[in-house]
Amino acid sequence: MTSIPAASDASPPRLVELDALRGFAALAVALYHFTAEYSDLYGHSVPLWEMRFGKYGVQLFFAISGFVILMSLERIERARDFVWSRAARLYPSYWTAVALTFTVVTLFGLPEREFSLQTALVNLTMFHELLRVPHVDTVYWTLTIELSFYLLMFVLASTRTLPRIIPIFIVLVVLQTLAELAAQSMGMTFVARLASRPHLQYFALGVLAFKQSRGELSVPSALALVGVSLAHEVLVGSEAPVPVFGVVLGIAYALSRGWLRWLTWRPLLFMGFISYPFYLVHQNIGYVLIRRLEAAGWRPEAAIAVALAAGFLLAIFITYRVEQPALRGYRQWRRKAQARTAVPPHIA
Template sequence: MTGIAATSDASPPRLVELDALRGIAALAVALYHFTTEYSDLYGHSVPLWGQVPIGKYGVQLFFAISGFVILMSLERITRARDFVWSRAARLYPSYWTAVVLTFTVVALFGLPDREFSLQTALINLTMFHELLRVPHVDTVYWTLTIELSFYLLMFVLASARALPKVIPIFIALVALQTLAELAAQAMGMLFVARLASRPHLQFFALGVLAFQQSRGRVSVPSALALVGVCFAHEVLVGSNAPLPVFGVVLGLAHALSRGSLRWLNWRPLLFMGFISYPFYLVHQNIGYVVIRRLEAAGWRPEAAIAVAFAVGLLLATFITYRVEQPALRGYRQWRRKAQVRTAVSPHVA
């Protein structure tokens, strides 16, 4: 899930359009989970007034936002390893809180096929549990593995001082990913094909391109080449999103690069974007528990969904202000003290 806000010691002004897009993506994914996916998994007590099957593709928008934000974040640091610490401070406190809350709620109230052992929950705390073939305490965590893979790639590029060449590098990477998937499919190696498709590089690439375009660093031929290989991937290989989704994300990324989305400054939407990471982490299974309980008590599905949204928003607000923001403030204070020590030590010596 997660399009994740960039942080820095200087606390630069937030780009409101990024928060707005995060808010839209988070709302879309939650609507999909509470309507279409819940209907598929458990069935609502009575037919819904409407469903939002396209909401699941908010994840692709999150990936593009991450491409933009992470490259922006890397420009604000002087050492690549500081990127690791800043990401950890941003990701883990909220994630640990979400794992504990979700595991506890499901253990207490039950949720068919989504109840796991304490050992599974503890391994989930690493955020690398999928690599160990340990199930997710909440299935939305699958995107975190994708995000971490992208962060690792960007860390390697930053460490190698290759960020100025990030566009040609992504052209090559997306092309190689496409060729690998096509070759695996041709040889009947479906597992390898699915594995190769996991990075979702084509959507991260759109965000990377948008950031570079916003800084005026991309030539038209390079931009067209990157969009071309990403489009070729979607046409020749496909992904878990239909082709029109690629077009929508591309259009939003391009508008973001040109500053054309600054009108998205509706306060509730910006607030939704501000709390979107914790909301994404806690909304699904806890929301399912709320919906099951209320519908069993005779509530209309729409009313139960509204309460599930409210619970998710309250939990996300609590995590944002009581866990995430204090953790970030603590990290920034630690960084400032470390910088002071580094600046003073040569004079002391």
């Protein structure tokens, strides 16, 4: 799942279309979970239309992250500030979501999605997938990918190689593709799956869009990165079919050209604002509600509407009572730290 960077006090105006895209992607993923995936897992009481293409909102999230994280890194003076801002943005909401999801599923039950307290505690690290510990909520699988991308970007910022990010990404996507092809040819399915996890081909689209929006992208380098990314999708494939890559590429290009500034519908912008907490809490808690309501005789459509409403309310609570206070606290701490370092030693 993608996330909004903590803006600095002197940050430029927000690109509202990013929030709108994030809101759309979050809604698409939720509708996929509540219609298609729920039907596959538990079965709705009566058939209904399934929004199966909504699952590919995740690929749009990755592209948005490529754009936003590069933009965030260009605003900060020290690479370590990026780490602190990401932690302040991600962890408080995530810890709250893990606690809520674990509590609701433990109290009300959800077949094959009930886990021990120990599993929940390991989930709090956000690195649990690397330890092969199951997710308290399966949506967390994208967080490992996001963290891997953040680590890569932190390394590039620390080594001052961000200006060469396009050729670096070309090389990385080629290496990712070759590693997957080699592992597949040797029958090493686990290694092939591991090599595919970075999803660099989608983050690359966001990186390209940001560079294009700043007029810092040459046509040959853009074509080269798009070419190797498309080659990955054609030769190896991923969790999304090739046409999804084309759609996300088109959206990223429109974003880079400023063609999406008409996306100013307030409900969609607000959905983007609360999208990270919503993404974290909607799935398993929603499944619990849908199962209970359909068992009580509710129509699936009504049960899904209640699950969405519950996700919205929980996301609003987490945004205003957890996420935003944590970000304000981080910014106050950073201002004080900057003020202390600005005082000459003989005065202090």
